[in-house]
Amino acid sequence: MILNANLKRWAIVLNIIGCIQFIIITAIAMVFYEGGTYIDFSTSRYIFWYNYFSDLGRTVAHSGTSNTISFILFTTTLSIWGLFQIPFYILLPSCFKDSKGLKKFYLSGSLLGILTGISYIGIAFTPSDITDLHDIFVILGFGSIFLSVILYAYVIFKDSYYANFYAIVFLITAIILGIYFIIISLIPNNQTNVRLFIYVVGQKVMIYTLLICGIVQGFGAMKQLPM
Numbered sequence: 766m767i768l769n770a771n772l773k774r775w776a777i778v779l780n781i782i783g784c785i786q787f788i789i790i791t792a793i794a795m796v797f798y799e800g801g802t803y804i805d806f807s808t809s810r811y812i813f814w815y816n817y818f819s820d821l822g823r824t825v826a827h828s829g830t831s832n833t834i835s836f837i838l839f840t841t842t843l844s845i846w847g848l849f850q851i852p853f854y855i856l857l858p859s860c861f862k863d864s865k866g867l868k869k870f871y872l873s874g875s876l877l878g879i880l881t882g883i884s885y886i887g888i889a890f891t892p893s894d895i896t897d898l899h900d901i902f903v904i905l906g907f908g909s910i911f912l913s914v915i916l917y918a919y920v921i922f923k924d925s926y927y928a929n930f931y932a933i934v935f936l937i938t939a940i941i942l943g944i945y946f947i948i949i950s951l952i953p954n955n956q957t958n959v960r961l962f963i964y965v966v967g968q969k970v971m972i973y974t975l976l977i978c979g980i981v982q983g984f985g986a987m988k989q990l991p992m
Contacts, residue, residue, distance in 0.1 A: 776852035781983040783849030790842035797834040801827025847885025854878030860989035874916035881910040931985040
């Protein structure tokens with residue numbers, strides 16, 4: 766039991782670390798990005814409102830300059846985020862005490878969470894300037910986490926031992942992701958600065974929401990462990 770509790774604790778801590786390090790290391794990678802956006806190749810730096818996170822992981826920046834440092838930082842940090850998320854979702858189902866009738870929901874939620882972690886690693890190792898697999902992993906990763914947070918929101922609402930606050934956080938996360946998916950599906954497919962701004966800002970809001978959600982859910986899961 767002690768070993769099991771320690772494993773859970775480490776899985777939770779790694780998940781929190783994975784989220785925090787991504788915020789920090791991507792901020793550093795932005796400093797080293799070699800410039801350019803999808804529309805304007807002449808910019809000399811990372812522009813927060815017009816450069817995607819994935820631009821950090823390009824082997825060659827949009828400016829045409831080698832993007833080695835930013836590429837290495839982004840590939841490393843996104844891989845860590847994905848890798849550290851996997852054990853968290855493996856052990857998260859064991860945090861639910863009132864599991865009657867909920868097993869199929871939290872197991873499905875965890876399988877989707879694990880798939881998300883694998884997809885993040887896939888995104889990291891398929892730079893957008895090299896292969897179209899990058900976009901496939903993006904769709905797979907964010908689609909799976911969207912479904913996962915919905916399922917876990919439902920599970921927590923139904924579990925009498927787990928505080929509903931954490932279900933609300935999951936639900937807010939799902940709403941933000943859903944709004945982003947709807948917005949990008951409605952915007953005309955033309956290369957304009959307005960479209961790029963909406964896409965990039967929406968992506969930033971979505972990803973930072975997922976990171977905050979991951980940290981909050983880590984502390985929520987920690988409260989379910991025996992003292």
